[in-house]
Amino acid sequence: MRNDMLKNGAHTAPEVQRTLHPKGKPMMITEIKSLPVSERIILMEEIWDSLCDEHEQVQSPLWHQEILNDRLALLNSKQATLLSLQELKNTNR
Template sequence: MSVEELEKLSVDERLRMMEALWESLERTPEALDAPDWHREILEKRVSKNGKLYSLDEVKKHLRSEFNDD
């Protein structure tokens, strides 16, 4: 699908498509090879914070933050 075709969709449709794409990528994490610089950043964050959070954990946290207002 081209950018021009995507621009014909509503913002809501594009956001739903983007979410579906992320979910499809999450199902095959072994197919995604992160570059070395990305691994280095993640290792620094783990050593600093002690934990990495999954996308689902981050989404849940953000939803709770925005729903509490």
């Protein structure tokens, strides 16, 4: 998404660089919160992109596995209600 925005001229690479490191130092949370939403989204995407380059394996917390186990147990016990994609799209949230 970020690359599309950059290609379409919504934001330029120098703006992203300025957002990431104004005056050559990392931003404080108050500075980040003061940015327009569109720039915060770009910043967030930059952070996600930087994590993709990490070769270190990050372990999921134990509670992730517990949630997956609970959901599998519901499926196996036939207590889960499954929806098709179309049914999900038709639900009111």
